[in-house]
Amino acid sequence: MALYFFTPFIAIILTILGGGIIFYILGFNPIEALKFYFITPISNLYGLSELLLKATPLCLIAIGLSFCFKSNNWNIGAEGQLTFGAIVGGGVALLFYNQEGFYILPLVILAGAIGGMIFALIPAVLKTYFNTNEILVSLMLVYVSKLLLDYLVVGPWSNPEGFNFPETRQFSDSSRMPLLFEGLRIHAGIFLALAAVMLSWFILYKTYLGFQIKVSGLSLKTAKYAGFKGKTMILVVFMISGACAGLAGVGEITGPIGQLHRMISPDYGFTAIIVAFLGRLNPFGIIFASLVVALTYLGAETAQIFLQIPKYTGQVFQGMILFFLLASDYLLFFKVKILNLKKNELRH
Amino acid sequence: MSLDISFIGILIGSIMASSVPLILAASGELITERSGVLNLGVEGMMIIGAISGFALMVITDNLFVAIVGSMLSGVIISLIFGFLTQSLLTNHVATGLALTIFGIGLSAMLGKNFVGIPGKEFPILFSSLRESIPFFGPILFGHSIVLYFAFALPFLTNYFLKKTKLGLVVRAVGDSPVSASNQGINVILVRYCCILYGGAMCGLAGAYLSLIYTPQWIENMTAGRGWIALALVVFATWSPIKVLIGALIFGGITILQLHMQAIGFRIPVQFLSALPYLMTIIVLVVISRDSRKIKLNTPTSLGRIFYKEK
DSSP: OHHHHHHHHHHHHHHHHHHHHHHHHTTSOHHHHHHHHHTGGGSSHHHHHHHHHHHHHHHHHHHHHHHHHHTTOOOOOHHHHHHHHHHHHHHHHHHTTTOOOTTHHHHHHHHHHHHHHHHHHHHHHHHHHHOOOHHHHHHHHHHHHHHHHHHHHHTTTSOTTSTTOSBOOOOOGGGSOOBSSTTOOOBTHHHHHHHHHHHHHHHHHHSHHHHHHHHHHHOHHHHHHTTOOHHHHHHHHHHHHHHHHHHHHHHHIIIIIOSOBSOSOSSHHHHHHHHHHHTTTOHHHHHHHHHHHHHHHHHHHHHHHHHOOOTTHHHHHHHHHHHHHHHHHHHHHHHHHHHHHHHHHHHO | OHHHHHHHHHHHHHHHHHHHHHHHHHHHHHHHHHTTOOOTTHHHHHHHHHHHHHHHHHHHOOHHHHHHHHHHHHHHHHHHHHIIIIISOOOHHHHHHHHHHHHHHHHHHHGGGGTTOOOOOOOOSSHHHHHHSTTHHHHHSSOOHHHHHHHHHHHHHHHHHHHSHHHHHHHHHHHOHHHHHHTTOOHHHHHHHHHHHHHHHHHHHHHIIIIIISOSOOTTTTTTHHHHHHHHHHHTTTOHHHHHHHHHHHHHHHHHHHHHHHHTOSSOHHHHHHHHHHHHHHHHHHHHHSHHHHHHHSOTTTTOOOOOOO
């Protein structure tokens, strides 16, 4: 069990080593490049705020995904649920673009969560009633949602005073997440993420639903034998997951962005899958993992400025983390095998 | 009228050209999936193929080396996926996603010094026939050799799967790895080969983009074609010939939206672009509803980890 939570650290260390080797091959001083990547970005207050800002959506989405993954439902379309949540939430915010009022932000947030939830219900309903593969459906819907967003910001929702830029009007101040500190971009959305962590811990470890989810993940046959309502559970975990992704989307547009445009998310929905795995689908593990993965985003931006390397390099690190994590799981597998062998020997 | 007909000929020719990367990548992925392995890394393998092909072309000034090199790079990157999923028994979905994310990042890193370099003209075959025959000229002639290969590939794949012993082995491994293993087939080895073959085809598909279709290197230039190729395999219900038809439909939609944009047609282009994804979902629903149909069409062990007790 200890090894189970220890291997993510092995994966992170191997990733840093691997990154150093890649930097060396590309002709950079690896120590210096890694310093720009992992230390410079968080060596001041602004950097720390940016780290939390990027970790917030990752953490929210990964918490939602943990419900799906724990119960063996492969929702990999969180990016689509994020986008659709942002569209619905953003639509509400645009309705109130010239109004102020304390009730607007809660409405916008609620709309975002519902939007994500509805979008996640599509693969869930198709899976439960038509037996379709949720991996493929949720993945296809990512592109559908991104094209819908593209259509809206270019067409009907584009800012009438915006000189045909592909963006909507700015949201009113009442639709914006309150900032926590003057001059920093970190906003109240972080409390949504923390609330999600607490709530998910409670649901997963203290309720009957959580028990059902875990049993279904371990063995579908056992779950069936125990008489769990499989269909309802699939719908519920997808709804939770979609709502979290929708919240993340609405947090981005009401937080740092303040309007809708084409690029509302640098693939947070996909990266959150890495976060969920790195955090071992454990609510508190996910907090830690979201900070680590957020740092790869920040580091990539810093490295782009100081070393002139494309910011896509963040994805090299993200991919490597998941590779090494999955690979180190083999150690666990191996250990289980050895233990089983010993047990058998004892029996003989 | 003759002008219209020759225009339609050119249009069909351009639809064929735009469907080539989809055919190549989807045919490769089809073999991989037929062996029971779901590799979501198509986009990543394609983009690695695109940059390695282009980089090798710039460095060696030899297009043959570039094409072969892009396929090799696809093989190498898919070897990561193969090693993890087959030898270390990792989850196919997560590993494939990691491969795509990693590939996009690595390609941008490797391609840093190749942005803005103009490509080299790729030789086309029968260019004189293209001009001299109306309508059929632009359809049948004046294409690169890769296009002719791509259009032959689905038929070769179909023959391989249905008529050869090795094809039967691949299908057996995908449909029932346990019985295949009991028959003495090395399931892991077969799956390794299918993964590497898929990697080679995806690498070639990427190189087609960076060397022939739009001869230059642009970051993230595959632009989601890998995901469309994945959708295409499902859309085609794992049948090679239907991959060809599907690729022409999906490629046609891409070309159509360019022309509709030009004419100022009323349907928003985004709706056309979304069609391949929506059509794939509909096909999935239709084939999945009936458990017999799903058994007939889908490789039964797709995406499941196979582990042989020793």
